Amino acid sequence: MADTAKQYQQIIEKCADLFQRKLQDYGAAWRALRPSSVTDQLYIKAKRIRSIQEKKAQKIEDNIADEFIGLVNYAAMAIIQLEYGAVVEIDLSNEQAIAAHQKVLNEAFELMNNKNHDYDEAWRNMRISSFTDIILVKLLRIKQIENNEGITIASEGAESNYFDIINYAVFALILLNEKNNI
Numbered sequence: 167m168a169d170t171a172k173q174y175q176q177i178i179e180k181c182a183d184l185f186q187r188k189l190q191d192y193g194a195a196w197r198a199l200r201p202s203s204v205t206d207q208l209y210i211k212a213k214r215i216r217s218i219q220e221k222k223a224q225k226i227e228d229n230i231a232d233e234f235i236g237l238v239n240y241a242a243m244a245i246i247q248l249e250y251g252a253v254v255e256i257d258l259s260n261e262q263a264i265a266a267h268q269k270v271l272n273e274a275f276e277l278m279n280n281k282n283h284d285y286d287e288a289w290r291n292m293r294i295s296s297f298t299d300i301i302l303v304k305l306l307r308i309k310q311i312e313n314n315e316g317i318t319i320a321s322e323g324a325e326s327n328y329f330d331i332i333n334y335a336v337f338a339l340i341l342l343n344e345k346n347n348i
Contacts, residue, residue: 194263197257312324
């Protein structure tokens with residue numbers, strides 16, 4: 167059996183590295199995005215993955231793995247936005263943004279460990295296309311929660327769905343890595 171915790175951490179390191187490099191380029195400009203705008207950005211990425219999977223072709227070079235990395239990072243940003251709220255001017259230094267991002271990724275890792283224990287690594291027998299579909303469902307749920315101004319009656323809120331998106335995207339990246347050695 168593969169070492170899920172080690173594989174997960176390797177993927178998260180790739181995601182965090184890209185987040186930090188983009189932070190150097192742009193600063194924390196993403197802090198201006200309202201949570202609903204981050205949700206829409208996530209939706210665009212997930213929709214592109216599904217489109218490529220269905221068409222089995224693409225015209226833009228960014229590969230599916232890069233889009234899953236984007237899903238991890240944008241979902242982490244969404245969780246940060248839920249906690250801090252959106253702003254008009256950048257209010258976090260790069261160091262503060264990195265710390266907030268890492269905190270979210272650490273929480274996602276702990277959640278994954280707990281769920282992975284209970285579900286006995288069932289995700290390893292899933293298809294990448296199923297991760298894409300589940301992520302799209304999570305995003306549609308979040309959009310409905312946002313349309314309901316965050317009020318839920320019998321469901322978990324947006325934050326738990328964002329955490330699930332992180333974990334499903336990481337699982338997809340682990341399986342892609344095993345398949346393609348990315």
